[in-house]
Structures are given as C-alpha cells and as structure tokens.
Amino acid sequence: MEIINGYPDYMRESINEVVKTRQARLKKTFTPMTMDERKQVLDKFHPDYKAEGKRSLAIGPNKGKVTLSEVADLLEAHPIISPKDINLSQIDYDVDVLIIGGGGAGTVAALWASNNGTPVDKILIVTKLRHGDSNSMMAQGGIQAADRPQDSPVKHYLDTYGGGHFSNKPELVRRLVTEAPSIIRWHVTRGVLYDRDENGDFMELSGGGTSRDRLHAAKDYTGMEILRCLRDVSRNRKIPVLEFTSVVELLTDGDRVTGAVLYNMENEQYSIIRARATILATGGFGRLHVQNFATTNHYGATADGLVLAYHVGATLRDMDTAQYHPTGAAYPEQLVGLLITEKVRGMGAQPLNIDGKTFVFPLEPRDVEAAAFIRECYGRKKGMVTSTGMSGIWLDSPMIEILRGEGAIEKNLGAMHRMFQRFGIDMRKDPVLVFPTLHYQNGGVEIDVEALTSVEGLFAGGEVEGGVHGKNRLMGNSLLDYNVFGRAAGISASEYAKKTKPGKLSLKHLEKYEKSLKDAGIKTKRRAPILLPEYRGKEALSRSIDIDKVVYA
Amino acid sequence: MPDKVKTKMIRVHIMGKEHLVPEGLTIMKAMEYAGYRFIRGAGCRAGFCGACGTVYRLKGDYKLYFELACQSAAIDGMSLTQLPFVPANKATYTVRLIKETGNPILKFYPEVARCVSCNTCTKACPQQLEVMDYIQAALKNDIEKAAKLSFDCIQCGLCAIRCPAEIAQYHVGQLARRVYGKFVKKSNQLNKRLNETNKGKFNSELDELMKMDKAAIKQKYTERDLESLAKKK
Numbered sequence: 031m032e033i034i035n036g037y038p039d040y041m042r043e044s045i046n047e048v049v050k051t052r053q054a055r056l057k058k059t060f061t062p063m064t065m066d067e068r069k070q071v072l073d074k075f076h077p078d079y080k081a082e083g084k085r086s087l088a089i090g091p092n093k094g095k096v097t098l099s100e101v102a103d104l105l106e107a108h109p110i111i112s113p114k115d116i117n118l119s120q121i122d123y124d125v126d127v128l129i130i131g132g133g134g135a136g137t138v139a140a141l142w143a144s145n146n147g148t149p150v151d152k153i154l155i156v157t158k159l160r161h162g163d164s165n166s167m168m169a170q171g172g173i174q175a176a177d178r179p180q181d182s183p184v185k186h187y188l189d190t191y192g193g194g195h196f197s198n199k200p201e202l203v204r205r206l207v208t209e210a211p212s213i214i215r216w217h218v219t220r221g222v223l224y225d226r227d228e229n230g231d232f233m234e235l236s237g238g239g240t241s242r243d244r245l246h247a248a249k250d251y252t253g254m255e256i257l258r259c260l261r262d263v264s265r266n267r268k269i270p271v272l273e274f275t276s277v278v279e280l281l282t283d284g285d286r287v288t289g290a291v292l293y294n295m296e297n298e299q300y301s302i303i304r305a306r307a308t309i310l311a312t313g314g315f316g317r318l319h320v321q322n323f324a325t326t327n328h329y330g331a332t333a334d335g336l337v338l339a340y341h342v343g344a345t346l347r348d349m350d351t352a353q354y355h356p357t358g359a360a361y362p363e364q365l366v367g368l369l370i371t372e373k374v375r376g377m378g379a380q381p382l383n384i385d386g387k388t389f390v391f392p393l394e395p396r397d398v399e400a401a402a403f404i405r406e407c408y409g410r411k412k413g414m415v416t417s418t419g420m421s422g423i424w425l426d427s428p429m430i431e432i433l434r435g436e437g438a439i440e441k442n443l444g445a446m447h448r449m450f451q452r453f454g455i456d457m458r459k460d461p462v463l464v465f466p467t468l469h470y471q472n473g474g475v476e477i478d479v480e481a482l483t484s485v486e487g488l489f490a491g492g493e494v495e496g497g498v499h500g501k502n503r504l505m506g507n508s509l510l511d512y513n514v515f516g517r518a519a520g521i522s523a524s525e526y527a528k529k530t531k532p533g534k535l536s537l538k539h540l541e542k543y544e545k546s547l548k549d550a551g552i553k554t555k556r557r558a559p560i561l562l563p564e565y566r567g568k569e570a571l572s573r574s575i576d577i578d579k580v581v582y583a
Numbered sequence: 584m585p586d587k588v589k590t591k592m593i594r595v596h597i598m599g600k601e602h603l604v605p606e607g608l609t610i611m612k613a614m615e616y617a618g619y620r621f622i623r624g625a626g627c628r629a630g631f632c633g634a635c636g637t638v639y640r641l642k643g644d645y646k647l648y649f650e651l652a653c654q655s656a657a658i659d660g661m662s663l664t665q666l667p668f669v670p671a672n673k674a675t676y677t678v679r680l681i682k683e684t685g686n687p688i689l690k691f692y693p694e695v696a697r698c699v700s701c702n703t704c705t706k707a708c709p710q711q712l713e714v715m716d717y718i719q720a721a722l723k724n725d726i727e728k729a730a731k732l733s734f735d736c737i738q739c740g741l742c743a744i745r746c747p748a749e750i751a752q753y754h755v756g757q758l759a760r761r762v763y764g765k766f767v768k769k770s771n772q773l774n775k776r777l778n779e780t781n782k783g784k785f786n787s788e789l790d791e792l793m794k795m796d797k798a799a800i801k802q803k804y805t806e807r808d809l810e811s812l813a814k815k816k
Contacts, residue, residue, distance in 0.1 A: 163626040177776040184788045192804035200793045211776045221764030230768030236811035295622050328627040364609045368629045570618030
C-alpha cells in the first residue's frame with residue numbers, strides 16, 4: 031500500500047473525486063433540512079434515539095427516568111468508600127467554598143467567589159488532574175455572544191432553545207444569552223486575545239444552528255486561550271488548588287452538603303474537608319465512551335460529579351442524550367475521535383461522501399449534522415472506509431484557502447493544521463476524514479437560575495449541570511455556559527457561605543443509597559465514581575494482581 | 584475497501600525497559616498497552632494541555648527528540664521518558680497595574696536577560712514554535728511579537744527544562760499575551776451591546792419568547808433567516 035502525502039492510494043481515488051467536484055461546489059451549498067427532515071434523520075440514525083442504548087433508572091430522585099446505560103451503570107453502583115473506613119472527626123481542610131474540579135467552571139467559580147468577598151484562603155479548588163486539565167482547555171471553535179448590531183440576545187435565545195429541541199430550561203437560556211456580552215468584556219479586560227478586525231471588533235463566524243455569525247474565537251485555541259488566562263489570574267490571586275486529588279464522596283448533615291471526602295490520587299490517602307458551600311464543576315462524561323464511541327474529551331471526563339450529586343439526592347435531567355460532534359477525526363488511526371473544530375465548516379469546508387458529493391447543509395445543529403453523517407456512512411453506504419474498517423466523511427478543508435485566501439488555515443486553524451501535519455497530512459491541500467465522536471454531556475445535575483442544585487449547599491456550573499442546553503447543545507455555548515454558570519455558582523456559593531455556619535459531617539446518605547440498591551434488587555460489583563478510565567492493554571491487565579488486597583484480605 | 588493488515592509489533596524502551604507494542608499507536612497508547620496507568624503524564628490526550636511532554640532518542644542517533652505522547656506515534660527502537668511536571672517559578676503580578684513604560688517582562692522575569700540565543704528552547708518545542716524569537720522579542724520589549732509568537736504555546740515546559748539560562752519561557756509568553764491584551768483596540772460593538780443590555784433593551788422581547796407556547800416558538804424558530812446561508816446566495 032503506497033502512502034502519498036499521508037493518504038494511502040485507495041483513499042487517494044476518492045480524494046480525486048473530491049477535487050473534481052470542488053470548483054462547482056464553491057458557490058453552492060446544500061439546502062438546510064426542514065423540521066420534519068431533521069426529525070426523520072435523528073429518529074433513524076442518531077445514537078440517542080436508539081432505545082437499546084438507555085434504560086429506566088431503578089433508584090434515586092430520577093427513578094423511572096430514561097438514562098444512558100453507561101450513566102445508569104454508574105448510578106446503579108456501590109460507592110467506592112464505606113463509612114466504616116472513614117474517620118470524619120479529623121477535619122483536614124475547613125473552608126467557606128469548596129470547588130470540585132479545576133477546569134473552566136471551577137476556575138471561574140473560584141474567581142467570582144473571591145470577587146464576591148470570600149477570602150482566598152477560604153476557597154479551595156480540588157482537582158484530580160492538574161489545574162486546567164479539562165474539556166474547557168480543548169475547546170477550539172469559539173464562544174457565542176450576540177454583540178453585533180445585526181444580532182441580539184433574543185436571536186441567541188431562539189437559536190439555543192430550538193437547537194435544544196425546546197427542552198432547555200428557559201430561565202437558564204435567558205441568563206446564558208443575556209450575560210454573554212459581559213463575559214466577553216470580562217475576558218478581554220483580563221487579557222484574552224480574541225481574533226479582531228482592524229476596528230477592534232471581533233471576527234465572528236456561524237456555528238451549527240446559529241442564525242448569526244456569533245462565535246468569538248482565538249484562532250482554534252479558543253478554550254486554551256481563555257482558560258490559561260483565567261488560570262493565570264487565579265494563580266496571581268493565590269487561590270489554593272489541590273491537584274491530583276479527587277472527591278470520592280460528598281458529606282452532608284442529613285439535609286445539606288457540608289463537605290467532602292478527598293482522595294489523593296498518588297499516595298492513595300483520604301482526607302476530610304468541611305465546607306459551608308460546595309460547587310460541583312467536575313465536567314462531563316466523554317470517557318464513558320457511550321455506545322462505544324471514541325471521544326474528544328480529556329482523560330478525567332468520567333461523570334464523577336453526576337455520581338457524587340446523585341448519592342446525596344440531587345436531581346439530574348436530560349440524561350437520555352449525549353452530544354456526538356459531527357467531525358471527529360476518522361483518519362489516521364492515531365487521531366481517531368479527536369476534535370476537528372466546527373470552525374472548519376464555519377469557514378467554508380463542506381462535508382462530502384466517497385464520491386465527492388455534498389449530502390447535507392454544513393451547519394445543521396450538531397445532532398442533526400452527526401445523524402446525517404451516520405446515515406451517509408451506514409444507511410447509504412457512501413462513506414470512505416479505511417483499513418481499520420472505520421467509515422468516514424470528507425471535510426473539504428482546501429476550500430477554506432480558496433474562499434478566504436492562502437494562509438487562512440495556518441492563521442485560523444493552527445491547531446488542526448499542526449495535528450494533521452504531525453502525521454504527514456496537509457489539510458490545506460487535501461481534505462480530512464471525519465466521523466461523529468462523543469463530545470458533550472448535554473444534561474446533568476439540574477440547577478436553577480442561581481446555579482443551585484436541588485440539594486441545599488450544593489451548587490453546580492459547567493458541563494456537569496443540566497438544563498442550559500436541553501437535549502442538544504449548540505457550538506460555542508459550552509464555553510459560555512461555564513463562564514455564566516461558573517460565575518453564578520461562585521457568587522451564589524459565596525453568598526450562601528456568608529450566611530451559614532459549618533455543618534455536621536456524615537456519610538449516612540451512603541447507607542440509604544446502599545439500601546435503595548438492595549431494595550431495587552440490584553446485584554452488582556460495579557463501583558462509582560470511577561475517577562479515571564481503564565485503558566491498560568488487555569494482555570497486561572490479564573496478569574495484573576493487587577498486592578495490597580492479596581496481603582491484607 | 585482495503586484488506587485488513589496484520590499488525591506488526593515494535594520494540595519501545597519505556598524508561599529503559601523494553602516492551603513489545605503494536606505499530607501505529609501513539610506513545611501514550613503504547614505505554615498503556617504495555618500496562619502503564621497514567622495519573623500524571625496524561626491530560627487532554629489531544630495536544631492542547633501539555634501534560635504529556637516526552638523526550639526520546641532513536642537507535643543509533645545521538646539526538647534528543649521532544650514530542651507530546653498523545654500526538655506522535657511510537658517508533659521502533661525508541662527510548663523514551665515523560666516529563667509530566669516541570670519545576671518553574673511563576674511571577675505574581677496584576678496586569679491592570681502594569682504601566683506602559685518600561686519592560687514589564689524584565690521586571691517580573693529578569694532572567695530573560697540571560698538568554699544566550701542558543702535556540703535550544705526552540706528545538707525542544709513540540710509545537711514547533713519560535714521560542715527563542717519570542718524570548719528575544721520580550722527582551723526588546725516587543726510585547727506584540729512576543730504575544731503572537733507564543734500564542735500556540737501549550738505550556739508543557741519542555742523549553743524551560745532545556746534552557747541553559749534557566750528561563751521559564753512558557754510563563755514569559757503568558758505574561759506577554761496578557762500585557763498585550765491591554766493594548767488591543769476596544770470593540771465599539773461590544774460596548775454598545777453592553778449599554779443596551781444594561782438598559783434592559785431586550786427584556787420585553789425575551790419575556791415574550793418565554794411566555795410563548797411550544798407551537799408558536801417552534802414556528803418562530805423555523806422562520807429565522809440564516810446569515811451563513813444569505814452570504815452564499
């Protein structure tokens with residue numbers, strides 16, 4: 031098999047078809063789907079709409095609610111600690127505001143708790159990897175904010191609500207869109223370098239399902255640029271962070287959340303924290319690989335926050351859906367599942383089948399676009415199949431250079447260009463192969479407009495919470511979400527902490543949880559939260575023994 | 584469709600220990616295949632977080648190579664180690680209070696003046712950035728150039744660990760970008776919109792949307808005009 035500029039000859043045949051149709055396609059675009067057409071393709075081809083991928087929860091506040099099986103498995107599982115092993119009388123950390131998760135939402139929450147008057151030494155961020163390790167760091171395409179004269183928060187509201195199939199909590203959407211411009215202002219005053227035109231206004235693009243060009247980007251490193259800047263602010267302010275430390279269980283006084291059990295990932299010791307207010311900012315669930323999809327998510331995206339919240343009785347919502355990003359890399363093998371930003375389509379690249387033909391409007395909402403890709407690959411068998419058996423869609427990236435001038439890719443899509451270049455592919459000259467990849471947890475722990483969950487003392491911001499996006503999130507609304515609701519959670523928790531006293535610490539809710547498992551007849555060895563995914567090789571694992579357990583069992 | 588090819592196995596030396604792994608895996612996945620479970624040394628797994636900086640040599644080659652374990656394929660005969668953490672002091676500053684006169688970089692990172700222009704940092708950068716050039720720009724108080732050249736930095740720290748002048752380049756880049764942000768022209772559109780939202784300009788329209796029944800709002804949604812489509816016509 032001969033490889034020419036990164037692609038084997040059998041793929042080159044199809045690329046030739048892409049090249050042949052390119053000139054004619056430059057001026058034409060595929061018609062967007064009607065609502066009926068959207069429904070048809072979703073019903074038949076979107077993974078969320080398959081009944082076998084989900085089940086009705088047997089226990090807890092969402093009992094009877096249909097939930098993705100991979101999530102239900104974690105909720106219908108034993109806690110990983112047992113109350114009898116934990117000494118709650120020795121308090122190691124005593125704070126006003128505990129923030130679980132050191133990604134975007136956690137960092138924003140900490141900054142705003144501090145802005146709201148909580149002393150920095152009374153704030154603690156606990157994160158199981160490093161400060162900043164998160165999906166927020168990996169977001170590429172942009173953040174939505176309606177600040178152009180031809181746009182408005184009203185249009186942003188309508189796009190978001192319709193994109194979410196009218197299942198979002200309206201009051202959350204309203205806060206999201208109304209505060210968006212103020213978030214951009216906050217960022218630029220802190221030094222976030224968004225792409226600007228010569229007047230100082232932002233260079234904005236459309237995303238899937240947006241009716242206006244509204245995405246503010248920093249090349250294709252938008253998430254990284256925002257978070258490394260905010261993290262720098264947090265570090266200058268000396269907000270304490272415990273890295274490589276996870277929360278394995280929340281503590282309550284019976285009614286409200288009063289602290290947590292921490293677990294040092296490296297020396298495997300636990301410690302106890304008492305907190306007047308607690309914020310969940312644990313992010314999403316991509317590393318659960320829902321329906322065996324590859325994922326764009328970071329290593330720690332294992333739904334820990336959902337489990338912690340559910341153990342103390344918090345209500346979840348929209349857990350029957352997952353977001354599959356239409357354009358995950360499908361070739362080369364080393365990159366499979368990694369994100370190809372929607373900005374590639376926003377800048378003009380069209381999705382094409384094996385014959386080099388268009389089959390879908392490039393900027394449908396993500397679920398619709400992903401379903402159309404799956405239909406093309408598996409329903410119509412018009413995908414480009416690789417040597418590993420993966421079927422994919424061409425994304426005609428060279429169109430960007432033709433439409434926007436030579437150098438447009440290097441300037442605006444540096445991360446993408448670099449990623450493919452590492453494997454010998456030049457996306458300026460050749461299209462890239464894509465297939466939907468697990469990207470985002472649409473739903474989560476239900477919050478109100480002040481970022482309070484259904485349990486007193488427990489707040490949530492960012493991907494872990496649910497309601498903002500309903501059953502499908504639009505591009506550019508996740509960075510916005512973690513800023514708006516991270517800020518809301520930080521301020522609300524800070525306010526709550528000011529008027530409450532530290533509470534008693536107990537793990538009694540675990541006994542109740544165990545009882546509900548037993549009453550529901552659930553017999554399982556599963557334990558949760560899982561903290562990190564298991565990726566060790568099968569052969570290596572088959573010979574693995576746990577010496578601690580052998581000796582002390 | 585091509586025939587499936589049987590996977591070839593290759594030898595990699597992970598911190599001196601030899602392992603047989605399938606060809607075509609990233610260094611990160613090769614280590615996992617061999618039985619390593621990451622706590623440090625893995626983050627985003629997509630080339631954005633800088634957690635998996637890796638140093639290696641190839642058989643019969645004196646050169647040191649620098650890569651991200653998640654973004655490069657394991658090579659037969661390679662001998663590697665990860666550098667998941669780099670000790671480097673970050674200066675403490677308040678960007679708002681930084682004055683336009685003087686060189687703010689040298690104030691907070693005086694060691695930048697020790698740069699000997701050896702270019703070792705540039706060679707160590709897995710992002711192929713012109714690291715030495717942005718340090719030299721910072722030294723000359725060309726904040727804009729330092730900010731722009733360092734923009735794609737993922738802060739893995741491989742530059743800092745190689746620097747004979749003991750500069751923490753990636754922290755310098757962060758400061759340069761934040762200071763540069765102070766001098767960027769303000770957006771009038773944004774200011775105008777903030778004034779409008781502060782005055783509650785959109786409140787009544789939003790009230791109305793929130794009160795609409797599902798059928799009415801669905802109708803309104805389908806009737807939207809798409810800017811991205813209008814431009815094509």
